[in-house]
Amino acid sequence: xxxxxxxxxxxxxxxxxxxxxxxxxxxxxxxxxxxxxxxxxxxxxxxxxxxxxxxxxxxxxxxxxxxxxxxxxxxxxxxxxxxxxxxxxxxxxxxxxxxxxxxxxxxxxxxxxxxxxxxxxxxxxxxxxxxxxxxxxxxxxxxxxxxxxxxxxxxxxxxxxxxxxxxxxxxxxxxxxxxxxxxxxxxxxxxxxxxxxxxxxxxxxxxx
Numbered sequence: 769x770x771x772x773x774x775x776x777x778x779x780x781x782x783x784x785x786x787x788x789x790x791x792x793x794x795x796x797x798x799x800x801x802x803x804x805x806x807x808x809x810x811x812x813x814x815x816x817x818x819x820x821x822x823x824x825x826x827x828x829x830x831x832x833x834x835x836x837x838x839x840x841x842x843x844x845x846x847x848x849x850x851x852x853x854x855x856x857x858x859x860x861x862x863x864x865x866x867x868x869x870x871x872x873x874x875x876x877x878x879x880x881x882x883x884x885x886x887x888x889x890x891x892x893x894x895x896x897x898x899x900x901x902x903x904x905x906x907x908x909x910x911x912x913x914x915x916x917x918x919x920x921x922x923x924x925x926x927x928x929x930x931x932x933x934x935x936x937x938x939x940x941x942x943x944x945x946x947x948x949x950x951x952x953x954x955x956x957x958x959x960x961x962x963x964x965x966x967x968x969x970x971x972x973x974x975x976x
Contacts, residue, residue: 781947781955782887785971786861789885789943790814794856797821799843799877800863804831811836819855821847844869850880860886862969865921875937878976883942887971890946892926892964911949911968927964934974943973 783806790796792814798807801820804827811818820831820838831838839849844867858881864870865888877884889912899907906916914921927946934941946963947955947970959967 780862780949780969781951782949782969782971783861785945785947786859786885786887787813789971789973790816790857790859792816795819795854796857796859797850797855797881798859798861799847799873800860800866801827801831801836801838803827804834804836804838806859806861807831807836808834843867843873846872847876847880852879853882855881856883857881858884860884862887862889864888865923865925868922870923870925871933871937874933874939875976878939878974882975884974885971886930886974887969888925888927888930889921889949889969890927890964890967891924892928893968894965897965927967927970930970930972934972938976940975941972942975945971947971 787806787809790810793816795817796807796810796819798820801807801822804820807818807820810816818836820836821841821843822828822831822838823840823842825840828838828840843863858877860877864874864886867873874886895909896907908915912921931941946959946967948959949968963970
């Protein structure tokens with residue numbers, strides 16, 4: 769089911785935003801790169817030096833077939849093999865919620881990269897709140913289709929939570945975008961004004 773979810777959302781809005789933020793002829797490290805689709809797009813369209821890290825053997829093999837330089841590793845063990853500021857961009861596209869040590873990984877990303885681009889699902893989204901309140905059960909939504917017992921999401925964060933961690937660790941949020949992951953739903957001023965309630969996902973550009 770997880771593989772089907774990943775395939776279905778290869779064209780997620782947050783990935784489109786991330787792709788638009790990366791400049792041409794730069795170096796990019798994608799942490800939790802999945803099957804390498806984002807890196808392949810950046811490599812083909814922006815001519816970046818693309819490298820990825822993922823824990824899944826199947827994803828590693830798919831990346832290799834696509835011509836992506838990839839390393840199989842557990843992000844929770846850190847990024848000791850990478851020097852400070854060795855990449856222009858480090859990408860974490862909906863990765864923080866599936867790891868055990870998101871704070872460490874976030875700070876490691878900012879050590880290794882000059883800029884980090886992070887996208888997160890917003891578990892403060894109003895539909896999640898109302899479903900939990902009225903049903904007393906963990907909600908399943910189109911962009912979060914898992915049951916509580918098979919979900920890869922082990923860290924549940926909101927927009928406010930992420931902003932709070934950045935403030936705590938002296939991380940500068942240079943830019944942010946708040947979106948719906950539903951391709952049929954237009955993003956609007958309400959999401960931008962009250963993202964913690966109305967955005968399904970957010971993209972942050974951060975530095976230190």
